[in-house]
Amino acid sequence: MFPTLQLKSPHHITPKRVSYRLQNIKLQQFRSYQELDFDFTNQITVITGANGHGKTNLLEAIYTLSLGQSFRTNDYTNLVNWDSDYSRITAKINQAGIDTIESFFSRHPKRKNYKIDGVNQKQSQxxxxxxxVLFHPEDLNMLYLSPLYRRRYLDIILSQTDREYLIALTNYxxxxxxxxxxxxQIQKKALEFGPDIKDTDLEIWNFQLVDFxxxxIKSRHDFLKRLNTDITGIYQGISDHHEEIAISYKNKATANQPSTDNLNDQLHRLLEEYKSREILxxxxxxxxxxxxxxxxMDHHNINDSASRGEFRTLLLAxxxxxxxYITEKTGRSPLLLLDDVFSELDIHRQNHLLNAVKGSQAIITTTAVNPDHQILNASDSLGVVQIDDLC
Amino acid sequence: MFPTLQLKSPHHITPKRVSYRLQNIKLQQFRSYQELDFDFTNQITVITGANGHGKTNLLEAIYTLSLGQSFRTNDYTNLVNWDSDYSRITAKINQAGIDTIESFFSRHPKRKNYKIDGVNQKQSQxxxxxxxVLFHPEDLNMLYLSPLYRRRYLDIILSQTDREYLIALTNYxxxxxxxxxxxxQIQKKALEFGPDIKDTDLEIWNFQLVDFxxxxIKSRHDFLKRLNTDITGIYQGISDHHEEIAISYKNKATANQPSTDNLNDQLHRLLEEYKSREILxxxxxxxxxxxxxxxxMDHHNINDSASRGEFRTLLLAxxxxxxxYITEKTGRSPLLLLDDVFSELDIHRQNHLLNAVKGSQAIITTTAVNPDHQILNASDSLGVVQIDDLC
Known part of the structure; x- marks a missing residue:
């Protein structure tokens, strides 16, 4: 029992031979897939099929090659097919001197492994x-749930574009x-034997911590400053409304100053000030x-005032x-993964998204394709693919 | 500037004069509304209108009368219109000897107040x-995000149907x-002065804690046992698949026993065992x-395996x-609040939801009504209402 991909001829427009970034993907024992070998011969690939047939799994595999981890689970053993002990994803990307990238996850023994052109790499490499760039219905959570999701958002985008950030983050x-x-340990000892604890070690860690x-903080600050410059214009363009959007970074060390000057000193001061609270x-x-x-939005925190429609518009912006940002930073437009998001957007917002898709390679999942749908006119190199469950 | 509701004649089917539970709602300075006075003359009310015009706000007001708090914010001052200092929601419910219920929230001074037939009540009363019963796109979070959301789910349904539970929860x-x-306090003292701390007070609190x-735990256990009996059948009915669904309650005191016997003893034992860890x-x-x-689902945790379609089906089930459950417990079918959920469901699942709606009073929001849509045939007492922004 394994799903395969079949090209459906009616929607399959003759492809221009453009060298896209992701050219082929091979899955072995990944989630619901036993085997899959698929060529991306079009700039835009639309994948249709009923719920539960593996559309999101395919995007997840590609995303996992991008970030080294899934967007749906922190435990990589969940990526391994239930009937198997290991899982392998291999992609031909053919760019910047690199041909193939590969992720390998094994359940017994618990192990993960990454390769570039056959050579083992650390995850950070x-x-x-x-x-x-992933568009996913659950992205909305980022805007209104716990700060964890917003930090994760920053880490994902900055890790992909800034190696210094990724290394600092890993070390931090x-x-x-x-x-x-x-x-x-200090807390426990103090509770058992009283407060006479030497904390030289703590200072060594704090010293290392400050640099990372x-x-x-500086990278996040700069990124959000850049985002802040663009966001109101993009938001107003989508919504036809005049709301002013502002994005700010909330951080104790830069709380009372607009810049990141003297950041190291500020951090040292704060660590000293909070020492006993940290031990407690x-x-x-x-x-x-x-x-x-x-x-x-217009100087009110969006969590106090925005409607779901406004949240969706902001997320799209x-x-x-x-x-x-990624295009400018890396000189290449990113691969867009759109997971079942068109049904959540009205026609006006769909058009904005389609415009953004036009210049990039994109893989789009949807439960059903309407033949009149604008997506079919979005590019002259577009293929509609049906996921079939051959069980 | 305030939105009003206008009945649109084309879809307005002659109402049967049935005494529904929620007959009228009045809003004053609630969210985007300055004033609203609306009669629910139909069993099913469909509210249409563009994003950001106050559809969800109206459902939120009704929900707030049901639970005494919003489903979107924990800070009730967010419910007050930005241009005002207070907000009032009044509903005519006309049942079980009660005519009106009312919530009042004020920002300056920060205060909330509840009334039944003009007499002040505690929130628990x-x-x-x-x-x-609210159907909301973000309900899905309950299934896969933090345990907090699942406990909240249990608290909401059991607080509405079981006064003993509500009182125990408030006291707990x-x-x-x-x-x-x-x-x-104990932790801090021990860190400052060493571990010689008397914890008689702790035992007094633990003693009270065990009863509540x-x-x-017993109520949650019983509710989930009941849900467990029904859920596989309902799920299979919706999905036409044969997945077996199981729901279990994860609790330290009942972890190794299937029942809630000796629960108090178990809790006392655990509290003793964990005392030093709690202080730490x-x-x-x-x-x-x-x-x-x-x-x-088929013995796998849904977070490790289910697709979004399966999550949606499970949530619907x-x-x-x-x-x-509520109908059986209270002898009345609950008021159904459906916030923009039809667009997320395929036609098969929409039908299941419409069947469930049929026996109850329901208020449904949607961005657009398709004249062919089945919702319009769901009841012979249905009114389509357009939210207009009269700014």
């Missing part, structure tokens, strides 16, 4: 060779892990892992700004 | 006079708040505020089971 997470373990934290709570309270993004 | 939250404050916790973390670690619901 692997990320950034296939830039993707290690430092925070060690520091938290130490804080718990500073790199992360057994957790690191200062640093970019506690920061947030604040979105306002952010995604379009993101495409611009 | 106010809840349960207008049972609602107070006890946990006091206990957490005390734990933080036990009531809450400065938080209550044992009790229903840490529990979760686990959904499985849960909601339909919820309607049955």
């Amino acid at each position: 692997f990320i950034g060779h296939l830039q993707t 997470r290690k430092v925070i892990k060690h520091k938290n373990a130490l804080l718990k 934290a500073s790199t992360i 709570s057994g957790k690191s309270l200062i640093g970019p892992h506690r920061d947030d993004i604040i979105f306002t 952010i995604k379009l700004a993101e495409i611009d | 106010f809840i349960g006079h207008l049972q609602t 939250r107070k006890v946990i708040k006091h206990k957490n404050a005390l734990l933080k 916790a036990s009531t809450i 973390s400065g938080k209550s670690l044992i009790g229903p505020h840490r529990d979760d619901i686990i959904f499985t 849960i909601k339909l089971a919820e309607i049955d």
Whole structure:
């Protein structure tokens, strides 16, 4: 039992031979797939089929090659088909001197492995060779749920475009892990034997933390400043309304100053000030892992006032700004993965999205294609593909 | 500038004079509304209009009369129109000897107030006079995001149908708040002066906690047992597939036993066992505020395997089971609030939802009504209403 992809002739427009970035994907034992081997011969690939037949799984596989991890699960063993112990995703990307990239996940023993042109790579080396922008119905959560989702958004976009950020982030997470373990230890000892604890080690961790934290905060600051410049115009263009959108970065170290000057000093000062509170709570309270993004619309926090329609418009505006940002930063337009999002947008917003799609390679999933749908006119190289479950 | 509701004649079918539960609603300074006075003369009311014109706000007002709080914000001052300092929602429900229910929220001074037939009530007395079941696109979060959302789901349905549960929950939250404050105190003292801390007070709180916790856990257990009996049948009916759905309650005190026997003893034992860990973390670690619901499909956790389509089907099945449960428990079918959910469902699932709607009073929002849409044939008492923004 395995789903395969079949090209449906009626919608299959003769492809121009353009060298797209993602040319072929091979899946072995990935989620519902036992085997899949598929050529992307068109600039835009529309994948249709009923619910539960593996459309999102295919986008997930591509995304996993881009970021080294899924957008749906933190446990990579979930990516392995239930009937198998391992899973492999291989893509031909044929760009910047690279032919193939590959992810391998195994359940027994628990192991993950990344390769570029057959050579093993660390995850941090692997990320950034296939830039993707994912449009996903659950993206909306980013705007109104916990700060965790907004930090994750920043980390995903900046990790893909800025190697220095990715390295600082990886190291920062290690430092925070060690520091938290130490804080718990200090806390526990103080509870058992009284407060006479030497914290030289804590200062060593704090010292390391400041450098990585500073790199992360500066990049986030710069990115949001850039986004802030573009977002109101894009939002107004989509909505035909005159709301003014503002995006700001909420961070203790830059709270009372508009820039990131003297950031290291500020962080050192804050770490000293919060030391006893950190020991008391057994957790690191200062640093970019506690920061947030604040979105306002006409000076009100969007969580206090925006409707779902306004949330959707804002999200679309952010995604379009993101495409611009990645294109400018990397000199290439990112691969767009659109997971079942057209049904959530009205026709006006669909058009905006289609315009953004035009210049890029895009893979679009949808439960049904209406023959009159504008998507079919979006590009002269478009293929409609039907996922069939051959069970 | 205030939106009003106008009846559009073409879709307005002559109403049968049935005494529905919610007969009239009046809004003053609620969200985008300055004033609204609307009669529900039909069993099913479909509210159409563009995004951002106040459709969801109207459902939110009704929901707020049902639960005493919003489903979109925890801060009730957000419900007050930006240009005003207070907000009032009044409804004629005309049932079980009650004519009107009213919520009042004020920003300056920060205050909330509930009335039944003009007499002030505590929030806990106010809840349960207008049972609602809300269908909302963000409901899906409940299935895959943090346990917080699943506990919230249980609290909402059980608070509406079981006064004993509501009272236990209110008291339990107070006890946990006091206990957490005390734990933080003990933790702080131990860190400053060493571990010689008397914890008699802690035991007093634990003693109170056990009774309330036990009531809450038993009710949740019973409800989920009931849901578990129905859910596979309902799910298979909607999906035409043969997946077996199981719902279980994850709780430390009942972890190794199928029933809630000896629950109080178990809780006391656990609280004793976890005492030092609770002091160390400065938080209550044992009790229903840490529990979760686990959904499985063919014995796999749905978070590891289900597609978005399967999530949507499961959510729909849960909601339909919820309607049955409330109807059976209270002897009345609940008021159904459907917020822009039809666009997310395929035609097969829409039909299932429409069948469920048939016996109940329902208020449905949608951006556009297709004249061919089945919703228009769902009832012989249906009115389509257009939200117009008269700015």
